[in-house]
Amino acid sequence: MITEDSLIYLFLDARRNYMVNVGQGTFHTDKGTMDLKQLVGKPWGTAVETNLGVKYFALKPTLHDLCMRVSRQTQIIYPKDGAQILVKSGIGPDSRIIECGGGSAAMTTLMAHFIGPKGRIFVYERDEKFMKNAAKNLTRYGLIDRVEFKNREITPEAEFDETEIDFCMLDSGSPWDLIPAAHKALKGGHRLATICPNAEQMNKFAVTLEEMNYVCVECMELIVREWLARKTKGTRPVQHMASHTGFLVFGTKTV
Numbered sequence: 176m177i178t179e180d181s182l183i184y185l186f187l188d189a190r191r192n193y194m195v196n197v198g199q200g201t202f203h204t205d206k207g208t209m210d211l212k213q214l215v216g217k218p219w220g221t222a223v224e225t226n227l228g229v230k231y232f233a234l235k236p237t238l239h240d241l242c243m244r245v246s247r248q249t250q251i252i253y254p255k256d257g258a259q260i261l262v263k264s265g266i267g268p269d270s271r272i273i274e275c276g277g278g279s280a281a282m283t284t285l286m287a288h289f290i291g292p293k294g295r296i297f298v299y300e301r302d303e304k305f306m307k308n309a310a311k312n313l314t315r316y317g318l319i320d321r322v323e324f325k326n327r328e329i330t331p332e333a334e335f336d337e338t339e340i341d342f343c344m345l346d347s348g349s350p351w352d353l354i355p356a357a358h359k360a361l362k363g364g365h366r367l368a369t370i371c372p373n374a375e376q377m378n379k380f381a382v383t384l385e386e387m388n389y390v391c392v393e394c395m396e397l398i399v400r401e402w403l404a405r406k407t408k409g410t411r412p413v414q415h416m417a418s419h420t421g422f423l424v425f426g427t428k429t430v
């Protein structure tokens with residue numbers, strides 16, 4: 176059921192869709208105005224009509240929606256990459272994670288969902304403005320209690336505050352420089368990962384991991400091509416796609 180506290184994905188079509196709080200009441204669109212409070216007590220999927228008679232549907236946001244709708248002040252990790260990171264990270268309920276480079280908290284949102292209320296993500300972010308925006312996004316999504324922010328730059332000489340960490344995600348410039356700090360914090364047999372835009376960076380990160388006796392070192396790029404499935408106009412790939420988001424590298428610590 177939709178409540179006054181619900182965050183809803185208000186959907187008309189591929190161009191007109193919004194992430195809104197029911198509690199905000201009135202919502203204006205180019206197709207008219209609606210009162211979101213009429214949705215309270217109704218099932219997910221209910222249509223809400225604007226004063227111009229256009230019906231929007233109140234949908235339950237998916238993790239994909241949440242990730243794509245963070246208020247963005249930085250580049251983000253896209254859901255296709257974030258999903259792969261989740262399944263290869265080894266994280267689950269109660270995991271303790273270090274994330275260096277909080278950015279806009281798109282990746283934090285995905286991980287916070289999976290670790291549950293007793294898990295913890297220690298997010299290091301050097302830019303206070305980005306950190307505050309990331310915290311705002313997580314508060315809106317009801318996930319802030321699972322996250323501890325640290326407004327710090329991790330340099331090659333620095334260390335993370337935590338030890339016995341289950342997974343370490345490095346999404347910052349020159350991530351290979353931070354491998355020694357991540358190594359100290361990480362439990363044996365557990366994984367660390369990075370995402371980087373260039374193949375040379377991917378190579379440098381992977382080679383550094385191998386030199387430090389990491390195993391299961393994997394490098395990859397994920398390409399998702401969406402298709403249009405239409406009754407009359409034919410079936411074909413969509414015209415535009417995100418052609419390159421980044422390269423992922425994973426490795427597992429040995430002791």
Ligand SMILES: C[S@@+](CC[C@H](N)C(=O)[O-])C[C@H]1O[C@@H](n2cnc3c(N)ncnc32)[C@H](O)[C@@H]1O
Nearest residue numbers: 251252276278279280281282300301328329347
């Ligand atoms: C690409 S953004 C991260 C995006 C984030 N993963 C997301 O999905 O929203 C990189 C962030 O790392 C931060 N950063 C870069 N180097 C850092 C370092 N050495 N220590 C802490 N933060 C760093 C930047 O300020 C920036 O916000």
